[in-house]
Amino acid sequence: MPLVLSLLAILGAHRIYTAQARLLILYGGEYVFHPIGQENGGDVALDRNQIIQGELEIIQSPALAARVIQDVGIRRLYPEMPDTPLGEQQAATRLLRDLRVDGVPQSNIIEVSLRNRDRQVALEALDVIIHDYIIYHGEIFMGNRDNGPARLVAQMAARLKDANDKIVAFSLAHNISDLNQQTSIILRRAADLADEQTGIDSEIDNLDAQTKVLNGTLSTLPSRIELFTETDIGQARKTLLDRLLRLRIQLADVRQRYKNTFPLVVDIRHQIREIEIQLRKSPARETNVKRNGTSTIYEELKQQQVLLESRAAGLRSKRDAVTNDRNALQLRLAELTQLSGQYRDLQTTRDTLADSYKTLENNVEATTLSSSLSQLASANIRIVHPPNAPLQGSTLRLPLLGMGLMLGLVAAVGMLAFRVVTQKIFVTVRDVEHGLHVPVLLSIPLYEKQ
Template sequence: MKPVTSLPSSREILALAFRHRWSLILAFLLPVAVGLLVPRHLTPKYEARAQVLVKPGREFMPQTDTPGVSQLPQITMREMVDTVTQILQSADLIRDVLRDETVGKLYPQLAEQLADPAARNDAAASALAKDLAVAPVRLTNVIEIRLRNADRRVAVEALGSVLTRFQERHVQAFSRQRSALLEAQMVENARRLEEAYRERAAYVAGRQLFSLPEQRNLLVQQRARVSQELRETEMRKAMLDEQIRFLADELARQPATITLQTVSQSSVVADDARRRLRELQEREREQATRLGPEHPALRATRSAIAATQQALAQTSAQSASVATGINPLITTLRAQIAATEAERAPLDGRIAALRAALQEDDARLRQIAEDEIELQTLDRRVSGLESAIRELQQRQTDARFSEELDRAQVAGLSVIQQPRAPENPVWPKNALFAAGGIVAGGLLAVLRLLLALSFGNRFLSAETVERMLGVPVLAALPPVPALQRRKLLLAVATEDTPRRIPAAT
């Protein structure tokens, strides 16, 4: 036979529950009774509530005490709400509330139990920190404050003290007493500004810097004129040098002596030969016309013409007489060279003077640039001090206005709901304890039923026998009550004849 491992059926469970019905009912009702009775023995607590609106006031505006720093990180509304929440939950605020309301008024049990003031105050501060709840309302800039106490009136008064102390702490936390410090800074900056003015005036007077742009323009114009004159002088000198070299070359090429005069006279022989040649040529023309080209007389005339021409060619046309002496061009060239060198001689000194003037002008221009840089530095210093004084004046005005607001306890907060507590206590909650008792009773009853299923030693139905033993049940006898079964057993024990005793399931 193989045992069956299936779970018990609902019929078996109901049969087991019916058999142990009284213990299950007791297991269920006992936690329920405890849940209904416990709230009656607990100290009731009332809850006072208030709501505070956090506005982006002056205390949340980005400010700095460092001059020259203007860009600061912006504060989000979430950061504002978290900051206010931390102030509300601070230990110093709780102790201020305890001093206002006293421990005996808020927690009389602690005042009776603890004689040591320090221990009593610490315990009361811990209890008040637990009873005080601060939570921001979702998607708003509203903070809800709740305070619980055994006395409704005390809860409202204590929450009012919390709001009052909170506003004082808030103003104190963001208060900035800066007017005296800013006044001292203004006096110091004014002194430094006066020193800067004196230093600038002394520098201008010592350097004679009355109009730097005009002085620079005059120096630039003067330097341009000197530079132009220097270029012209150098060009003039170069031209004279070239002229001296040319004259020297010409002087080197000239001879020491030259022909000074040549006299020419006509020759008598030549003149007579030319006259005779003309006569012969006249005769030749006549004979050629009259006698013919082959006539002997014509040939003779022609031969005479040729002889005369030959004689004329061998005879000089003029007779000349030549006179020589010292070359006068040499003297002229030497005079020109001396005049050119005399003109060139002062140019070197002029060039040197012009170059010195240029260097002096350049030095003065550099000095003016340095003076201008120094004046700009002094001007920036003066301008920075003036700007700092103006900024300090504005900040001092803002600081005095902020201090006036601090003295008037004005902050970026608004109590939109004054402390108020309902008539009914918020603790203990009867419905919650009753529901807890019902849940605990149900769990305890189920646990009792599971224990009966797991550790029970009786078969309450034929289905249980078949499931556990794995064999079919052919017949089931009705159960015999325990009292009747004892009587039968006693009767059988006293009689000699054995009798059949009904079986009990």
């Protein structure tokens, strides 16, 4: 069984690469403390063991391990772990298990080694550990540095935020997005409305002139005219014609029998003349049927008049709307002009603070970077041997196999001893009496044939 377990462990064993590096710890002024209130000669200095032990604690601190995990990346260092806050804590704990830091006896050298399944990852992670260790070491010893520039930057950022908030509140309160652009849009819109109103006024004047001429024409035209008339000879004229015809026939008949001077002939002629006079006075034809209606010309002109008046009314309404829009734009423009001073003051304040903040931030960053570089340059840590790892990684397969064989041999010897102890085999009479707790009455010796 131990051999089987060792074989299973051998199959699951991975090749491990160990990256190693050596650091030289120089003894600087940070290890010398100056108690307050003491005169010269009261300084306290740490010995070599205390210094080395302090450096070992710094390089193996969980805070440094967490920083290394963030810089290297949990997916890069331990791909099987989840990229979560809990996973980062577990990765930091595992990194501390894989990291080994030892002080070389009788020297100020620290040997740092890191194990990983990937050789390149082990080298990169160890390099990051050394770099972060030097930075973290400087932060610890420079922990009492003045934070005045950072506080000043924070105060300037707060003032800049307050200025931006005031501009936003002022813009929301007065419906201002971009003052210059908004003013330009209003002016351009007002000019467009003025041109449109001028065009509308011109068109209205034209329509009014056309309507006036049309009204004068309509006033001279009758609205109703005679559409159809049917005429015929009147009944009185017909009677006169019939009577005239009979008199002429009678005159012709009488003249054949009498002379022209005969009284009857004279009387008939007199009647004929009277009838002819009446016929000349009476109209030749009389109207029997007469139909009147609306004049088509009048109707067309009337419709044109209605269209012109409707169009003029629509244009007047449109002009009123344009006038109202122009008035509203003028009021808005006057309001923006009145508010422009306050808005520009707020913008000037904001821009001034922004420039000051940017300049201050750049100066603080440059100072911080210079301080960090100076701190790195003056650190009391030197890299004696940079991170290096063998090309062939180590594996636990042979030790596991040897341990399995050893455990198997021990188990076999133990089982054999247990079997010998528990198996009841009697060699002598005393063994029988001692094992069975009964007396032996007879013992027959066994002789082998020669």
